Amino acid sequence: MKSIKQLAEKNDLKNVITAFIKLIGLAKLSKKVNFKRKSVVSLTAVVSWLLATKFARHSLYRAQAAKEFTIRTARNVLNDGRINWQRLLCLAAKQLIARLKPVIDRRRRLALIVDDTLMSRSCSQKTELLAKVYDHNLQKFLTGYRGLTLGWSDANTFLPVNFALMSTGKPHNLVGHPAVSNDQRSVAGKRRCQAQRPMNTITLELIDQALANGVPAQYVLFDSWFSSPKMFWQLKQRKLDGVGMLKQSIKIYYRYRGRAYGVKDLYQRLAASNRKRKEHYLYSCVVEAHYQDHRFPLKLVFVTKRGNKSRYLVLATTQIQLQPAEIIQLYGRRWQIETYFKAAKQYLALNKSQIQDYDGLCGYIAVTGLTYDLLAWLERQNKDDRTIGDLFYLMNTALPDIKFLDALVYLIAVLQKVKKDINKQVAQTLANFLSYLPAGIRKVLRRQV
CATH class of the missing domain: 3.90.350.10 (Transposase Inhibitor Protein From Tn5; Chain A, domain 1)
Structure with a gap:
């Protein structure tokens, strides 16, 4: 299996989570884990929102509500005693292992x-x-x-x-x-x-x-x-x-x-x-x-x-x-x-949950495990030896470093001014350097350079 390239500009947090949900086939797993609700809200939508909330470092009581449902709906899904959260984590891991097996x-x-x-x-x-x-x-x-x-x-x-x-x-x-x-x-x-x-x-x-x-x-x-x-x-x-x-x-x-x-x-x-x-x-x-x-x-x-x-x-x-x-x-x-x-x-705040229901705590642990699975999958696909913690903060949009970006914009601008005077090898090195930058930094660079 070829190494998957660094996250492109289109692959923001939402798209990464959506791709991961499709990878493990969560829509098909919903029936296998006994998810039964009369509303139109799917388990896929709730889990996607919970994963995004994890990366935003928000508790369920302070998180931003989704467009399709309220925070109370997400808590009710976690507290649903009919859902087999243990099997959900098992089946998700099985799908990831099947993807990894050809390269092991x-x-x-x-x-x-x-x-x-x-x-x-x-x-x-x-x-x-x-x-x-x-x-x-x-x-x-x-x-x-x-x-x-x-x-x-x-x-x-x-x-x-x-x-x-x-x-x-x-x-x-x-x-x-x-x-x-x-x-x-x-x-x-x-x-x-x-x-x-x-x-x-x-x-x-x-x-x-x-x-x-x-x-x-x-x-x-x-x-x-x-x-x-x-x-x-x-x-x-x-x-x-x-x-x-x-x-x-x-x-x-x-x-x-x-x-x-x-x-x-x-x-x-x-x-x-x-x-x-x-x-x-x-x-x-x-x-x-x-x-x-x-x-x-x-x-x-x-x-x-x-x-x-x-x-x-x-x-x-x-x-x-x-x-x-x-x-x-x-x-x-x-x-x-x-x-x-x-x-x-x-x-991932495993031991900082404010949930009082026992079923809700089990659901919270399962979502934490799925979040770690996502990070482990990204770590396996990346070219560089990036740690789980680094990946977590890269996906956390609430932690920009403005001073560093200003310095980087200035550096790239100076290098591009003298680009005509340098040889092709240095130009290729510069292009490679830009391609390996995180998507968030590349967005700022394209707007300001």
């Missing part, structure tokens, strides 16, 4: 990445299923949710694929109103039951939903929070190989050369042997893990913890054919989901 090397390992992030809501007390959530960074409980996210990566592009807004199953940790409905026959009821069950169980459900909707993957990457012999075994039953960081727990044992060891005891055993430490890792070995009556091999890699040579991390995978360097490289791809969380919170 067959040797590239496709992976799903799972992690959760804290979505704090300190000023809200009446939101449905709001709970006390433990923040591991601050070492204290905060009011909010856990945003469980499943992403897809080919090592170049990360796309959010599925999500679940997790609450708590313990009544004494519940702060907001209890669930309005737990009816498993409805989408809203399933969503609320999902929020109150264990996170590892929901992780497998999200993976099953992604696979059922056609998202291709060979591996699942996760940190120590999701890591356990049970998780590795259940992923293997789905024909997926897990790659995760092991907990250094004394309660979990692995069999190595006929004896059961905890992770710390196994490290001491390897350190006491005559094995030499490798350049990029400490030790590697194959052990036998067990879950209930099932026994299966795991390959462990002990890696020095960055910034503290006296401590180590333990990576594990059920794909024992991988070399230790390949396991380390594959697990390092997990950092892409952390980058998504940072971009979603910093640029």
Whole structure:
């Protein structure tokens, strides 16, 4: 696939969003995600307006109303409990992956990445299923949710694929109103039951939903929070190989050369042997893990913890054919989901929603994921290595830099005056420079030069 050229003058924000909506086929997906409204307002129109509102950095209460509908209509669509927002994000990611597949090397390992992030809501007390959530960074409980996210990566592009807004199953940790409905026959009821069950169980459900909707993957990457012999075994039953960081727990044992060891005891055993430490890792070995009556091999890699040579991390995978360097490289791809969380919170206001309805919050997360998909798609198509943050600000029309434009206009005007005296190569360089400028700057230059 040829690299798509820089956004032309006609491709303003509205046209970019329209092209993206057509790319994922949102009009056809509306029926598949159970969008049912008696009005003439389509899901495509509402989602397009929500994406534009994201780039304008406006909340739903301060955004500029669309010509076809009011802001209240958009909020009602988000709060509609019949819409399957999880499936919408899955199907949109599937369409983008299908577009990327022809340019992905067959040797590239496709992976799903799972992690959760804290979505704090300190000023809200009446939101449905709001709970006390433990923040591991601050070492204290905060009011909010856990945003469980499943992403897809080919090592170049990360796309959010599925999500679940997790609450708590313990009544004494519940702060907001209890669930309005737990009816498993409805989408809203399933969503609320999902929020109150264990996170590892929901992780497998999200993976099953992604696979059922056609998202291709060979591996699942996760940190120590999701890591356990049970998780590795259940992923293997789905024909997926897990790659995760092991907990250094004394309660979990692995069999190595006929004896059961905890992770710390196994490290001491390897350190006491005559094995030499490798350049990029400490030790590697194959052990036998067990879950209930099932026994299966795991390959462990002990890696020095960055910034503290006296401590180590333990990576594990059920794909024992991988070399230790390949396991380390594959697990390092997990950092892409952390980058998504940072971009979603910093640029897309993931944790700053004023919506009080639980269904509305799920819709808000789905729209945030679609916005990131749009930015990731543009980043993949651009020639230059532009970051998600740069793309976000380029598409934000509310941030012009007048002083810079004045200086640039003066520079171009001077260069064009002496254009006759310079050779063709410099003239071509000038033309190339102008063609690579963002569309907004080229508009100003053509008006003033």
